[in-house]
């Protein structure tokens with residue numbers, strides 16, 4: 001029995017899904033060059049203290065990574081609909097390994113998406129020290145945990161037809177409100193943004209200012225979303241499979 | 245070691261009593277057909293054998309274990325009645341992924357050869373026809389190399405040729421000492437490929453025995469003909485006729501040997517018209533059997 005073989009084919013499947021490859025890599029990459037390149041000399045975007053190339057790099061990377069994480073939900077929904085989940089229940093693959101593989105593939109796809117965007121950022125002149133890159137990446141990976149839970153949750157709740165639009169909508173909403181597309185620095189919108197996990201994905205870019213990146217609020221927000229969405233994912237999973 | 249043991253197994257869905265207390269024991273190495281018309285409770289029974297459904301009452305053991313444990317050990321390979329394949333992998337890749345989950349899988353190339361899917365082995369699963377999908381699903385059950393194979397109406401979506409190839413492969417698998425339990429509503433399949441037939445109707449086991457015995461019970465043919473004014477007793481005395489019934493001007497003869505019955509009928513009653521010969525139909529035979537029991 002080999003779970004690495006299982007994982008390998010799972011990855012192969014994932015990267016063959018054109019729709020999600022586009023959402024996680026192609027689309028943010030193109031947007032980045034379209035939006036950030038003309039503003040590459042803007043050194044304090046919307047009062048964030050971050051240059052446009054860095055801000056948009058982090059923002060679009062967050063967008064791609066959120067899509068990558070939620071794509072694991074789309075695969076779960078597809079497998080349920082095909083009756084494949086039932087077939088897998090007749091194999092020695094444990095439900096735990098099944099979910100772990102799904103989340104891991106989501107993460108690997110997200111990491112590739114981040115790497116692509118960071119490479120693009122370097123092309124537009126983003127310069128960070130090795131430690132800063134590392135801290136930023138770690139923060140983003142932590143900030144993606146709630147999205148892994150959300151993906152599993154939606155995958156068990158929705159049909160294949162519904163899951164695509166639902167995920168597109170969810171990511172769009174989190175992106176706009178969380179400041180992924182453009183900075184939200186003031187007023188009620190800013191207050192809303194700070195309680196969203198997507199906001200903190202973008203805030204990870206603040207390591208470039210020498211800060212730790214996240215305030216205590218950031219950690220709290222991510223923890224709260226993780227707890228809530230993990231509970232929702234567990235409930236959805238149980239309702240769907242009749243397991244405890 | 246016992247292959248599959250079902251004791252007083254019961255399952256209802258709301259008001260529908262799908263399985264009403266069945267007892268079946270299957271030895272390891274046996275090939276057993278679960279034969280019955282649609283709605284007999286075959287799939288419900290197999291789903292309980294596989295641990296997909298929890299029985300309302302009664303017990304299931306698979307290779308002396310609870311179903312979930314037998315499954316977790318990789319001792320069970322299955323082909324469910326419904327279900328398609330996940331997309332974006334080739335047939336060969338999907339088989340390799342499935343094989344990776346089992347402790348002693350069959351070689352992927354051997355499985356491909358065995359099930360005759362060499363031509364489509366490099367095709368993506370979403371590009372297969374219904375019949376091809378069915379063959380790949382069979383290959384997925386085989387690549388597990390599990391001791392117990394459970395197949396729920398495996399040939400339903402297959403054409404005649406695939407069906408023939410399928411059973412040839414099954415013979416080969418059975419000869420390797422595997423225990424095989426398959427559901428079907430084709431009497432011919434049960435008769436030709438099983439060591440034993442368990443006949444189900446309306447959630448009960450109505451007969452359990454060697455195929456020849458079951459075939460004699462349900463395999464009879466009927467003759468229908470327009471033949472007024474002939475007393476039924478005379479028709480029942482014709483060679484090959486087991487039972488005669490009148491429906492207005494028409495008579496219905498249930499036959500033990502329809503060939504002899506037709507010859508005799510034509511010879512003695514040349515005025516007979518509208519002659520029709522048909523299989524009794526499993527449904528009809530089952531209903532008679534269950535009625536006889538009630």
Ligand SMILES: Nc1ncnc2c1ncn2[C@@H]1O[C@H](COP(=O)(O)OP(=O)(O)O)[C@@H](O)[C@H]1O
Pocket residue numbers: 257260261262280281282283284285286287288289
């Ligand atoms: N999930 C279900 N919900 C409600 N009724 C069901 C369900 N599954 C099966 N049944 C009913 O149980 C009976 C037996 O069905 P099934 O086991 O599928 O029979 P078979 O496989 O022999 O055709 C049928 O009357 C069917 O309608």
Ligand SMILES: [Mg+2]
Pocket residue numbers: 286287288325396397
């Ligand atoms: Mg069935």
